[in-house]
Amino acid sequence: MNPIYKAVESLDWITIVLFFSMVVLALGKYLFQSRFWNFMILPFNNRYVVLYNKKGQLLNWFHILLTIFQLVNLSLFVFLLQKDLFNLSSQSPVQYFFTIMGVLVLFQIIKVLLQFTKGFVFNTMELVSELSFSKITYLNYSSLIMFISNIVLVYIFKDSKIVLYTALILIVSINLIGVAKLLKNHQKAIISYFLYFILYLCALEIAPLVIVGSYLKD
Template sequence: MTPIEKTIISLDWMTIALFMSLVVLALGKYLYHKKFLNFIILPFNDKYILLHNKKGQFSHWFHLLLTLFQLINLSLFLFLIMKSFALLPKEGSLITYFIILGFIALFELTKFLLQMFTGFVFNNLELVSGLIFSKISYLNYSSIITCIANVLLIYITTDSKTTIYVAFALILIINAIGIAKLLKNYQKALFPYFMYFILYLCALEIAPLVLIGSYLKG
């Protein structure tokens, strides 16, 4: 019988990461209960976007807490995907998680700054801010799915590719709803720049998801 080496990754730090993210979400719900109630029905009702899409929305603590919740869970979800597809190094799993977390945070921050700079250059900062806030809000909402998927992948359906694919599909659906509603709400303002908007979606929004999906399929 040939012995098979099996790397066991500690669940302790993943449990802590999940717990911290839930604390962040609970803190947002406790401190900003009305905002949270509007946020939790976001895919079915645009009240959250319409009420809170105003100057200073990006620096509001509720938005920052939700974004932190998203970063923690999205990074953990990507880590678990790598683990399920045997793409992780044998050691340094916590370090790998922090690398993923840092990369995603840097990517989102860089994209945000580039988008705001573009809005400033074309003297359309208010419109661009509204678009960005809408997209980030739906991305933050989809992090609820990643949180549930993380719990399943860590404790119940360990390394289940089915769980990953279902979660990934739900994330795509939620963000697709966000884009559809965004187009509906801003159709008059976006019409003169429709081609640029489509190019933007393909380059910065859809392309990363397609690359991830192709990578998982391969």
């Protein structure tokens, strides 16, 4: 009987990535316990956004830690998504993961800078700050779903399309809840700047999603 060579993909780097994100989340919970528990009930109660949506909250350490957690898990989720549903790049898995993370970090930084530039030009800085904080907060919350789905996809149900699609539905649902509450809470301000809001949606919300979707398909 001739031996059959079987390549086994190493999961060590993914374990390190998930452990790092878990440490970041635990650090946020430990340092900001009250804020953390308000954050945990976000989709069911908008208290977190109401309490903490003030000037400068984007640079708050709890928000920064949760954004790091989000970027790490979003990068890994996109990596697993493209690996399981599309053709994975010829790059090594680790290199490809960090490429994805670099693109996502750069994308979010440029997006926030453009938002605040628009706010400065049209004198809507306060509104832009509140909108940015609310949207990022809901995206950060949806990263909890990404974290759980990443663990399930890597260690339990490997390459499961059902898990991927379920996670995608939950992630989109959470962010749609955030958008609905944002529109409800700021409807008067949005109506006052309706033209600017439409330009904002087209340039900074819809267009990036089209670009990212095209990238994933290609």
